[in-house]
Amino acid sequence: MSAGPFTKINPKIVITVFVVLIVLLTLVAVVPVVWGLLTGPGVRTEPVDTSKTQPASTELDGEWTIVDGERPNTTAVGFTFEELLPSDARVTSGTTFDVVGEATIEQETLTAGHVEVDMTTIGSDRDVRDENVRRKLFETDQYPTSSFKITEPIDLSHLPEDGSAGEIEVTGDLTIKDQTHEISDTFKAVRDDDQLLISGAPIINRNEFGVESPEMIAAEIADEGELNIRLAFAKEG
Incomplete structure (x- = not known):
């Protein structure tokens, strides 16, 4: 017998459809919030600030x-x-303060220098994202450190002694995840009292260092980004 216009609808079907609608509405409401928690702007390493630097009080060598x-x-x-979204693009940064290294300056020329970075402590402003960055992007369980080694002498003789900034050309080997590539860029340098401050933001391609974008629902990390560096040196002895 064919169903008439007043045939009863199966209650189980109604309940199922109702539950599905609730789940969909919940996802629509929750996903943007969760995504926002995972993709805030982060913590950026800014360039050297010369607003309070002092005249040099020690020799360079x-x-x-x-x-x-x-x-x-x-x-x-x-x-x-940059994180690329279907309808948006936002910038994400991460930083660590666990950095060690040394430099040798002879006749006002930086002739040797090495920097080592603890990748296991890189952080932003989102704990969940930090865990993903460390474990999935940089695989810090296997590659806990990154490094940079100067490969060409750097002339420092022209740097001002009054605490203002000068520019220096820096070339060296950058190693991330055991992949080494040469980078070269213009950095900012300041002789501040008894310290030497150096900062820069060279552009790197993460693919060259085996840093693969994690699988995400709606976002993709740009291939190129900045390596943000700010170093404070003090003379030994």
């Missing part, structure tokens, strides 16, 4: 070691990449 530095010019290294 000698052995120098990376120190913590003083705010706003504390030692820090991080990254800044």
Whole structure:
């Protein structure tokens, strides 16, 4: 017998449809919130701030070691990449303050230098994202450190002694996840009292270092981004 216009609808079907609608509405409401928690702007390593730097009080020549530095010019290294969304693009940064290294300056020329970064402590402003960045992007369980080694002498003789900034050309080998590539860029350098401050933001391609974008529902990390560097050196002895 064919169903008439007043045939009863199966209650189980009604309940199922109702539950599905609730789930969909919940996802629509919750996903943007969760996504916002995972994709905030992060913590960026800014360039050297010369607003409070002092005239140089020590000679350049000698052995120098990376120190913590003083705010706003504390030692820090991080990254800044764009996250590409279907309808938006936002910038995300991460930073670590666990950086060690040394440099040798002879006749006002930086002849050797090495920097090592603890990748296991890179952080932004989102704990969940930090865990993903460390484990999935940089695989810090296997590659806990990254490094940079100067490969060409850097002339420092022209740097002002009054605490203002000068520019230096930096070339060296950057190693991330055991992949090494040469980078070269213009950095900012300041002789601040008894410290030497250096900062830069060279552009790197993450694919060259085996940093693969994690699988995400709606976002993709740009191939190129900044390596944010701010270092404070103090002379040994």
